[in-house]
Amino acid sequence: MSREPYLLPNGRVLRYSYRERLVHWLAGVSYVYLLLTGLAFWSPWLFWIAVVLGGATISRELHPWFGLAFVIAVVMMDRMWGKQMKETPADKEWWAAVPHYVRNEDEQMPSADRFNPGQKLLFWGFFWNGLLLLLTGLILWFPQHIPWSLRFLRYLAVIVHPVCALLTIGLFIIHVYMGTVIERGAFGSVIRGDVSRAWANRHHHTWYQQLLRDSEARK
Amino acid sequence: MSQVSNEIRRISGHAGSVPGEGFSRDYDVCKLIDTTTCIGCKACEVACLEWNGYSFSETTFDNSYQTMPETSWNYWNLIKFNEHEREDGTMQLLMRKDQCMHCEEPGCLAACPADGAIVQYANGIVDFQQDHCIGCGYCITGCPFNIPKFSPTARKVFKCTLCNDRVTQGLEPACIKSCPTGCLHFGSKTDMKELAENRAAQLREHSGFANAGVYDPAGVGGTHVIYVLHDATNPEAYGGLPKNPTIPVTVRLWKTPLKWLGNLAIIGGLVGVFAHYLRFGPKIVEEDEKDKQGVRQ
Amino acid sequence: MTNGWIDIKNTDMMLIMGGNPAENHPCGFKWAIEAKRNRNAKMIVVDPRFTRTASTADLFLQIRAGADIAFLGGMINYAIANDRIAKDYLLNYTNAAFVVKEGFKLPEDGLYSGFDPAAHTYDKSTWNYEEGGDLTGKAVAPEAPHKPAPPPAPLKPGQAPPPPPALPPNVAHDLALQHPRCVFQLLKKQYSRYTPEMVERITGIPKDQFLKAADLFTSIRKNGDMKKAATIIYAVGWTQHTYGTQIIRTAAMLQLLMGNVGRSGGGVNALRGHSNIQGATDMAGIFDNLPGYLKVPTPADADLAAYLKRITPTPSKPGQWDSFNYWSNTPKFVTSLLKALYGDAATKQNNFAFDYLPKVDRNYSWTQIWDNMYRGSVKGIFAFGMNGVMIGPDTKKNIDALKKAEWLVVGEIYPDETSEFWRAPGTSTDEMKSIQTTVYRLPCAGFAEKDGSMTNSARWLQWKNAALPPPGDARLDQDIIAQIFLRVRDLYKKEGGKFPDPILNLTWPYTDPQHPALADIAKEINGKALADLTDPATQQVTKTGQQLPGFAWLKDDGTTSCGNWIYCGSWTEAGAQIQRRGTEDPSGLGIYPNWAWSWPANRRVLYNRASCDLDGKPWDPQRRQVWWSEAAQKWVGNDVPDFKADSHPKDHLGPFIMNPEGVGRLFVPLGGLADGPFPEHYEPFESPIKNPLHPNQSNNPVVKKLTTPADKFGTPEQGFTVVCTTYRLTEQYHYWTKNNPMNVQLIPEAFVEIPVELADDLGIRGAEKIKVTSARGTYIAKAFVTRRIKPMTIDGKKVYQIGLPIHQGFRGIAEDADRNARTPANLLSPTVIDPNAFTPEYKGFLVKVEKA
Secondary structure (H helix, E strand, C coil), X not given: CCCCCCECCCCEEECCCHHHXXXXXHHHHHHHHHHHHHHHHHCHHHHHHHHHCCCHHHHHHHHHHHHHHHHHHHHHHHHHHCCCCCCCCHXXXXXXXXXXXXXXXXXXXXXXXXXXXXXXXXXXXXXXXXXXXXXXXXXXXXHHHCCHHHHHHHXXXXXXXXXXXXXXXXXXXXXXXXXXXXXXXXXXXXHCCXXXXXXXXXXXXXXXXXXXXXXXXXC | CCCCCCCEEEECCCXXXXXXXXXXXXXXXXXXXXXXXXXXCCHHHHHHHHHCCCCCCXXXXXXXXXXXXXXXXXXXXXXXXXXXXXXXXXXXXXXEEXXXXXXXXXXXXXXXXCCCCEEEECCCCEEECCCCCCCCCHXXXXXXXXXXXXXXXXXXXXXXXXXXXXXXXXXXXXXXXXCCCCCEEEEEHHHHXXXXXXXXXXXXXXXXXXXXXXXXXXXXXXXXXXXXECCCCCHHHCCCCCCCCCCCHHHHHHHHHHHHHHHHHHHHHHHHHHHHHHHHCCECCHHHHHHHHCCCC | CCCCCHHHHHCCEEEEECCCHHHHCXXXXXXXXXXXXXXXXXXXXXXXXXXXXXXXXXXXXXXXXXXXXXXXXXXXXXXXXXXXXXXXXXXXXXXXXXXECCCCCCCCCCCCCCEECCCCEECHHHCCECECCEXXXXXXXXCCCCCCCCCCCCCCCCCCCCCCCCCCCEECECCCCXXXXXXXXXXXXXXXXXXXXXXXXXXXXXXXXXXXXXXXXXXXXXXXXXXXXEEEEECHHXXXXXCHHHHHHHHHHHHHHCCCCCCCCCCXXXXXXXXXXXXXXXXXXXXXXXXXXXXXXXXXXXXXXXXXXXXXXXXXXXXXXXXXCHHHHHHHHHHHHHHHHHHHHCCXXXXXXXXXXXXXXXXXXXXXXXXXXXXXXXXXXXXXXXXXXXXXXXXXXXXXXXXXXXXXXXXXXXXXXXXXXXXXXXXXXXXXXXXXXEEEEEEECCHHHCCEEEECCCXXXXXXXXXXXXXXXXXXXXXXXXXXXXXXXXHHHHHCCXXXXXXXXXXXXXXXXXXXXXXXXXXXXXXEECCCEECCCCCCEXXXXXXXXXXXXXXXXXXXXXXXXXXXXXXXXXXXXXXXXXXXXXXXXXXXXXXXXECCCCCCCCCHHHHECCCCCECCHHHCCEEEECCCCEEEECCCCCCCCCCCHHHCECCCCCCXXXXXXXXXXXXXXXXXXXXXXXXXXXXXXXXXXXXXXXXXXXXXXCCCCCCCCCCHHHCCCEEEEEECCXXXXXXCHHHCHHHHHHCXXXXXXXXXXXXXXXXCCCCCEEEEECCCCEEEEEEEEECCCCCEEECCEEECEEEEECCCCCCCHHHHCCCCCCCCHHHCCCCCECCCCCCECCCCEEEEEEEC
16 A cells, blocks of 8 residues: 555644545534624624625525535534544543643643544534524524414524524634634644644544554554 | 604614613504404405505405404404304404504514614504514514514515504504594503593493403503403403413523623633633644754654 | 484494394494494394394394394384383374274284285275274274175276275374274284294294393383483395385384384484495386385376376374375475476476376386396396396396397496306306397496485485596496487487387486586486475575475476475585585584485484474483474474474474374385285295294285296205305495405405304315205305304204305406306395385295205
8 A cells, every 4th residue: 555644744644634624614614604693693782793794684594504504514524523523431531631731731631532522522512502503593594484383483492592502602712712722733734634743642642643553554 | 664753762683772762752652452342344454455555465265254364464454353152152253453562562672683673663663674674583483462474575574563654644543544433543552541441441331241351461561552352351362362472581581681691601701712821822732843943854 | 214324323222133234334333333332322233143243232132034023023012011112102103093994904814804815915995094083082892803804896887996995084093092903902912922932933032032132122111211212223134035124114113112213313224235225216216116205107097187196195193183294295296306307398288298207007126127038028128237147036047037138238347247147157158159138338437436426324415526537438327328318319309109209308408418417417306496486484585497495395386397306405506415514513413414415305313303292392301303492483403303393292293294194103004015004924935934923824925926937946845944144244345346356355255154063064164165055046155164153943943044145256356266166146045025125035045055
């Protein structure tokens, strides 16, 4: 075999494939649109956002479509990463040590696999909230088609949708913060796809070691 | 639709103060519907259509005199018929004019996220401003009377305007004008309430309706459309008039407590991460730092 | 109406029966609501269905369609038995005290005295008052049992037939109301058979419910109280029966008994069904009247004098009473009419052209005309705003009649079923090709495109202006008639013909003969002086050519012309009274004396002298209509007195000035009615039961069946067990609003209202298609399963009633879009008519109901 899939010739490690990055940005861009238009409908103080994004009516029209795009992205992510995101026994240790993580004492953290438990939390957070947002979103998209006798569905949707949205906003704030500011190299991993070996070794030690073993095995 | 001469009291989805807040030069208007003298002639249905310039549409017979099952985006005013047997076995044909109740605390306005799409005037009229409407249909959920109706062509919501355009010119609403028996009255809330209570008392004393009363539900702060009912303990019999209408609890939860909590959470989150950065800074992998100075492999 | 629309607001008690004013007169009904709201007036509604009127009633009773006389007779019985009657009124303002001739027999077996079974008519000579004087307090010999009078001896050759029976000028009377043959005792005896139990058997109204209604209605006369007034309001639920006229009679009698006629808030009030139907009947749009309710001449009237003698009544009353007998002025009315018709061609020498008037030899009522067309003797018909195919009983027969006609002219604003009769559903293309009738369709003007006056139920003539001109080729009715007449006259001028004189000599004094102005015609109807006239009492002068101030000016010597005496005063020299719009109502009784003009002489409540006691003081000081003024020595008031103004109360001039007796008729003598001086309950022609009062004479004996093969009747034995009635809805107006999107939106499809129980029996669900079949045809529509028509027990039998609105046909918006089965309702109705007014029995016939 000639090609090394993950250990790149330039001495870096391939973190995310092209497909993975596309899907991530599909999710990201659609989510940002959803966030902005959602905030406009959430607060009168931010209503102007919908106006500048092409008009309030068009924002209302497009919000659900972007929602569908987001859901598609989430489904694709589940197909790509679902197995790797499953909870493992090692996760408990990681969570126990998370104060170190917060204080950037990463050397104190147990080894993480391709996705650390924090990332798994993010993934499942978006997955389940996304599902609820989809279901309640469908009701809110066509409220006139929910008959009076089933109005409790609309009443539920009206509260569950913003609650889930707020939860995803919390996750999003942390995710963007970490991905841009905190974890140097993380942003590049989702644009160009590669990270340094040191980065891989530090933050996803288990995964990196497995890559090395696999590479050896291939020789 | 005209905002020109009415003083505004509340605006949906609006940031900041409202011009008419705390000040009113208009008296509260009120439409009184005396169901005990309604003869179900539908003059009011037609007057509303004609005044508002809607065309007639095809309908289907559905075992009732009722023109259609519910009001519609282009049919704002509908007599609902119910064949009702009283406890003593006597028959009643209850006929109730169904339209927007112009609540003092409108659920539609509370639920609406669009700035200025729903306006409550100081005189109590709640009016949809379609040029600001974004067609989200939250008002449909906010209304305990199932009134706002979505137009699939205009993609906006419509309902009775209490003939705001007529009222601002000193005229009574079109339905009032057309009613042949004078079962519909229009005037100030105080006057109409008095008229209604007197009529209810008359029914109790002279017509054998011991439970006659006035429907002016406190759950929405009272309404600017009130009914005299033969039996005020059973509004449901009148084409499903809700006994105790309120703005749905989830709408209220969303608009008040959740709004506060959520805003706090978002701002808190943003402040939190900024504070975190100030305190802890980014994660640094030393080898990478070294590499930065060296040559990339 | 004896009273008026607005006057209804003055009532204390309403009996609404044979009518559904909330649905069919919603604007007029507001006055009933006003009475409830402002006076706590009570409303009793009696109807085969719980209608939208019933929804506002204080008491609703469901009645079998057609059982009205039984109910009202029961009410009369109750009122008399419980002394809830107006004694002074009864004694002095009605013929209660008049003694009826010996030989008169009440219809315990269903027949009055004098019935000829072969001819289906009565010899009414026993239906008369006894000649005589005051019999009060005189002992009466016991009555011999009734023996039918021997048939009259055949005439000897050369012997003139005996003169027809006449009312005696001096009527024997018993002011103690005890004489066994006085009207009051006969009345009591007649309705003693109408016990609450009998009422229940016939009407299906449970006894306790009936007694509740009787007690409530008559409660206004408890303890002799005369202050309150009750009104009876009805419409075609009463007229559309083979005894319809008699139903109304029973109500009139009840109102006389209770002293409600002439009273504000009282009266006997017919709700007319079209905006100008009252005008049509006033102007004699019927074969047996001339304008102003003058009787038509018959071939037996050899000349004008004989005619006038026959139709001009002479007073007939107790000697010490006085009777105005205003119909004694008939010669003035007739002569003035003839002058209006024939102008200078009508002279003293030629009997004022009496020979020009057609002599009416038999029944030319609507059903008869179409029967004649069916038999082939009527060759052609003009149908002006009259959708014959839809309105007549037995639609199929009427369509077949048109197929046999040579020509048909339809004046309409829409293509209607009559103008499209040849392609009625069920007509094959071959048959269409074989129909030889030439159909002319003349587009006419709609109501908003015409001016003219309309006379409403309250007898108010109100002028209206045209809002816009007729579109396209549409012409005004008067133009069409004028242009046809002028062409026909020309043809007669050129070609001569059989007796063209009436046509050639008909006055046509209009500025533009081809387009006569209705204002000109209205003036012509009011009439004018043809010579200088002076009123001897006031010395007022009306010069030649001037409009007459009122009918008191009419003369029988040819110096006045008047198209309709009851409209005389409507367009005077002071101007068009019918255009007035004065909104003052100083009395608050809704009289509005300066708004438009009512006949007669702008009197709003007829017989209003009866609103006062014998001394001329109003029974109710709160509702003063007219009263006697000692100071002015005349009758004055808020309303125009319907009376001889200067007749002192002590002269005992009767308030019912149009009757020869001067008083109201509880008993209608002689030829007043075809089927009896008192109403008697008869069953509808198709009935589920035999008449419990006299099973061997179930139906009105005077009603004649039509006998073509098309005239079919059904019986319960043939499976027609359901009683059917037909009616109209608020949302549609007869047969033309099915062309209007607004009405079609409100009531889009034909339906049949059937009881829930019947639907359950037949497995029918709401809005499911069903068919209703009578002996004559089948009607298909959607079922309206309702709780507003309950099953009934009629004479022990369980009987269902159903009802269907009449509005859909086979041409209209929904019909053209195939959204209806296209069956007219009158496919079901029978061709039997009332013998007095000739109205068909559209309500209360038998059908069967099945799934379609």
